[in-house]
Amino acid sequence: MADKKAAGRPRGLDLVDLGYDSTHYYGLSAPGGWLLIDVGWPGTLPKLRAAHTRMGIQERDLRYLLCTHFHPDHAGIAQDLKNLGVRLIVPPEQEHGAIAQRTIMRPRDPYIDIDMATNLTLPLAESAAFLASVGIPGCLIHTPGHSDDSVSLVLEDGRAFIGDLYGRAWSPEPDQAKVDRSxxxxxxxGARRIFPGHGPIDRPIEDYLG
Structure with a gap:
């Protein structure tokens, strides 16, 4: 899915889908290295590494990880990545989810608990400046609905990474009003093209609106 020549996109900001097990995990290549968006179930680091190899990504070039929400299929190997030197970005709105993730793991899952003291705490109001500093023009916004700790990354070119937030036509949520607000x-x-955690990717935002 790398798109190196799309008009209007910052030079060097390429996108790849590193997904496996029916979930999309994205990588954004910026001048300073890769930003990963979501990672898989506990114990699936070898699958992620295989995806990196397939896409020609060097592990030493991984810089940051953003989890759209802290559920096992989106953040199950977050600490595994941290142990490799990747910085985990956690806005304050996500801290409770990162801490609570251990409580929703299955007993058989080889989950490594997240060390909260070594995260990169990033207030949403400061996200645009931080992302610009690493060569990724965009911002993070709070998008609760699927979970209270859900955040989305919206790039200046209109691409948006939303995790498991869905519109009425896709997967109604108990608090649909909260989903609609998100x-x-x-x-x-400025979101225009949607990259969800599951299902079709790169579709117009209108496809998700009820």
Whole structure:
């Protein structure tokens, strides 16, 4: 899915889908290294490494990890990546989810608990400046609905990485009003093309609106 020549995108900011086990995990290549968006179930680091090899990504070039929310299929190997030197970005809105993730793991899962003291705490209001400093023009916004700790990355070119937030036509949530507010926030932030955690990718935001 790498798209190196798309008009209007910052030079060097390429996108790849590193997904496996029916979930999309994305990588954004910036001048300073790769930002990973979501990672898989506990024990699946070898699968992620295989995806890196397939896409020609060197492990030494991994810089940051953003988990759209802290559920096992999106953040199960977050600490594994941290142990390799990757910085885990955690906005304050996600701290409770990162801590609580251990409570939703299955007993057989080889989960490594997240060391909260060594995360990169990033207030959402400061996310645009931080992302710009590492060569990724965009921002993080809080998009609760699927979970209270859900955040989305919206790039200046309109690509948005939303995790498991879905519109009415896809997967109704118990608090649909909260989901609707999150979609309005995405629109206000300039989201135009949607890259979810599951299902079709790179579709217009209108496809997800009820």
């Amino acid at each position: 979609w309005r926030a995405l629109q206000a932030a």
